Amino acid sequence: MKKIIVALFIVLVFSNVDTKSQIRTTREIPSLKIKNDDGQQNKVMLADLKVDVAIFGNMAKTTMTMVFENKTNRDLEGELTFPMPEGVSVSGYALDINGKLRQAVAVDKNKGTEVFESIETRRVDPGLLEKVEGNNFRTRIYPLPAKGKRTIQISYSENLGMESDQAHYYYLPLNYTNAIENFALDIHVFQDSHKPDFTEKPDGSLAFSHQNNNYTASLRKQQFQSQRNLVIQLPIDSKGSSGLIQANNDKTFYFLANASVNSVKPTQKKWGEDIGIIWDRSLSGKNRDIEKELALLDLFFKQNPNMRVELGLLDIQFLKGPTFHVRQGNWDELKSYIKRMDYDGGTDYSQLKTGVIHASDYLLFSDGLSTFGQSEISLENPVYCITSSNGSDYGVLKQIAQKHIGKMINLTNTSVNQAYNNLNTVDLLYLGIKEQHDFEEVYPQKGTAIQANFSIAGIGKRPGLKQLTLLVGDGQHTPKEISITLHPDHGEIDLQQIWAQKKIEALDLQYDNNREEIETLGKQFGIVTRNTSLIVLENVEDYIRYAITPPAELLPQFNALQKEHAIEREERVANLLDKAENSAEQLRSWWQTNFQQKKKYPQRDKPLESTDYMAVEEIANGATSVTPIPSRPSASPVAAARAEELRSSDAASEKRVSVGGNSNTVNAATSELAMAAASDDALQESVVVQSLEERVAGLQTGNSINNIRGKISIPEIKEDQAYLQELNQSKDPYKSYLQLRNQYMGTPTFYFDVANFFYKRGNKQKALLILSALADLQIENADLYKTISYKLREWGDYDNALFITAKVLKWRSMDPQSHRDYALVLQDKGMFKEALEQLYGILTQSYSPEAADRDEGIEETLLMEINNIIKSNKAASSNVDVNKKLIADLPVDMRVVINWNSQNTDIDLWVTDPNQEKCFYSNPATAIGGRLSNDFTGGYGPEQFLLKKALKGKYKIEVDFFNDGSLTLAGPAAVMAEIYTYYSSGKQERKIVTIYLDRDKERNVGIGEFSFQ
Secondary structure (H helix, E strand, O other), rough: OOOEEEEEOOOOOOOOEOOOOEEEEEOOEEEEEEOOOOOOOOOEEEEEEEEEEEEEOEEEEEEEEEEEOOOOOOOOOEEEEOOOOOOOOOEEEEEOOOEEEEEEEEEEEHHHHHHHHHHHHOOOOOEEEEEEEEEEEEEEEEOOOOOOOEEEEEEEEEEEOEEEEEEEEEEEEEOOOOOOOEEEEEEEEEEEOOOEEEOOOOOOOOEHHHOOOEEEEEEEEEEOOOOOOOOEEEEEEOOOOEEEEEEEEOOOOEEEEEEEEEOOOOEEOOOOOOEEEEOOOOOHHOOHHHHHHHHHHHHHHHHHOEEEEEEEEOOOOEEEEEEEEEEEEEHHHHHHHOOOOOOOOOOOOOOOEEEOOOOEEEEEEEOOOOOOOOOOOOOOOOOEEEOOOOOOEEEEHHHHHHOOOOOOOOOOOHHHHHHHHHHHHEEEEEEEEOOOOHEEEEEEEOOEEEEOOEEEHHHHHHOOOEEEEEEEEOOOOOOEEEEEEEEEOOOOOOOOOHHHHHHHHHHHHHHHHHHHHHHHHHHHHHEEEEEEEEEOOOHHHHHHOOOOOOHHHHHHHHHHHHHOOOOOOOOOOOOOOHHHHHHHHHHHHHHHHOOOOOHHHHHHHHOOOEEEEEEEEEOOOOOOOEEOOOOOOOOOOHHHHHHHHHHHHHHHOOEEEEEEEEEEEEOOOOOOHHHOOHHHHHOOOOOOOOHHHHHHHOOOOOOOOOOOEEEOOOOOOOOOOOOHHHHHHOOOOOHHHHHEEEOOOOOHHHHHHHHHHHOOOOOHHHHHHHHHOOOHHHOOOOHHHHHHHHHHHHOOHHHHHHHHHHHHHHHHOOOHHHHHHHHHHHHHOHHHHHHHHHHHHHHOOOOOHHHHOOOOOOOHHHHHHHHHHHHHHHHHOOOOOOOHOOOOOOEEEEEEEEEEEEEEEEEEEEEOOOOEEEOOOEEEOOOOOEEEEOOOOEEEEEEEOOOOOOEEEEEEEEEEEEOOOOOOOOOOEEEHHHHHHHHEOOOOEEEEEEEEEOOOOOOEEEEEEEEEO
């Protein structure tokens, strides 16, 4: 059975808890994920945990220092994922290097990913923390050493929400599945006139002590395992307002002010007699707190007891559901319908358009993650976005609410009662500062909706200011003034970082317009944003090599090395144009070569015995020694003989060199080698008789003269998995799929196989829904999105494929394959100019040395595709300035290209011709003119086979999972093959096939066959 067994190590496990203010703590906890294919659990443990909490007013900073222990005998790469509350970003990250914590520095997100992956291949110690879609953060750590430990430290600041009992609350999940060897907790509450209280605590000995309006509490435990969380209640001062200032070098200062507007009565929202409920039923909906959402609706219908409700159902489509009539607050029928809801597929917000359902107001229950379409909706009336998922994209939900004159309700950080009050009232507005000329860059911005208790931050221009006056109101009546006294801070909290975080939050509502400023702020203040990551490198030389300013502790050494020594900087590979010109010349030479076929006499029935492939080495006395090479799978004697010939020839002197599972290949398929390959010794028993025309030297003829017709055959996909057999026998396969899904929830191959199952049986709608669920399995996973795009192209769904490939291009713009995948879908959609620009652009942009080495030879595949567009669409080519040296008319009878979705994976393409000669990595040029492009051993491909003139007979196409050099314990790789007859001839035909290759069970798989008759 093809499947990935994903071991999800839950570092911190949370259970919901009701406090005396009726709050349910729903914050998710971090989890460390290691891909694991042996079914073993608890291989990586949280050994030590130290938590420091600092609270001032309604602001809290939390620093978590975590020590993970790897109990396996193999170095692993860990991926720690944790969602953050609304408006919270990670502002500190450190990783242990040589036994000491090293602070991270901010870099451009794409550069961070590229540098991390480049260094990672050297098996050293980089760390990278990045923001993925939604308010979710992910840190990749390598290595988690075998039988060893790694330490990471993460810091974040947050606004504390106020509940119905007029108190702020701080939450920290602390009930773990496994005992922690060493646990430490330190809490500091600064300048608070009221003693804080624990409404829930992990240990009975935890208590606050008091000194000078500061409160502290500490806990130290060994073999710690608690069933309870940490919940701190912070009573609000009757004045409700306080402020801190932090002086700058230029006599300005940053300030943070907490304000209370409880005395201002908000206006109540007036609801109409009908309402639209839009229910997101995509797979990620299973992560929402549905019970809490239903509890909110309970309150809503108690206060609005007689309503007509139109229900809209959202996944990758937006469909009208039943209409319900609520009478006297009874909404049981609607509640029952929602409780029976099945959650499946991805989410496409672009489907939310006027006309499907009709209402005066809409309640959208979703997480803000549009995984299968753009994040924009178009409805005619106010939209209230309600989320209960910690992994939500709060920025998207706020943007939708703002655009549609509604509001965003976050159930993850508030009680149901408080959430209903927010939903049912017209917001108060922050209207500015009375002393406006004394301040600048104040956030939130003027006109922003606020809660009864809120905080603002900004820059003061006049030193010595002791107070400011905030203005709040509804925008129609006289504003209320709130005076706030400003006190100098004493290092309790980093005010400038809080200010930067508030500004980023404001700018993020219009991210596309503000991305450059957001990146600048992220880098300056060390805050993780959508386009800024935090990175830790092992040594000073790496900071110099990749032009990254190191943390303060390394700056003196960094500056000295830059000044005194010539450290080799990373030299970007300027472009691939020179290599492309050489490849174009080689392709022309190959295409113009006449591969003469000669008669082959019969040979003995039983071939000579051999051990796998044989390498021929010349020894000193002129004799020949034969050395077995066991690392590659078996091949035919002819292929083995050709491999011997190629390895011993001068033209093929530079071949594959393998070190520790990694390898580089220089393609030896020159025209001279191809001609040499036509010798008698390289032919099989079958006799090939050429036409008279073909025997005329230099005369090139096509198969149309010989009346040879080519056909592509694709084998049936096996359905021998137990779950597919069960679906095959089921009277209701979709219902059976939903039941089986619980066993395979995190297994991509399950969704892939089941989608194929439904597609083959003509249920294309269900097939697409199930395939789209891959997008909801893990946030911002390029490998999964590549798999989806492969299958969408195979199915001819180019609109969705364009969106998916654009996503991957956004996440991994450093990879030429991302540009190529996007370009080919543009071509599929008939956007030839745009496709040509993308393909040609791959040759003109620069790459890191590691990427250039990994992708050496990609230009040969690109040249065929560039010239195919130029030949087939003259209008497109006339508008794109392509180097003339690259233009060549190269029609071929056969072309096969394979691509795959995972890095550090070696997938090989094999094509066996009617003479039983196999064209593959060690025999890239066959006697009849078959040509294989460079052998990609580090991931993604593409690998390309070309044959200008096909002989009669059958050609077998196979893919082989040769090697997995990934740092994680990887599972199957998704492979897409594009198979063409008469490519670039004006009569080309194409078939696409996508499969998963299981390295343990399916080393090589037949994916297709050419038949020329």
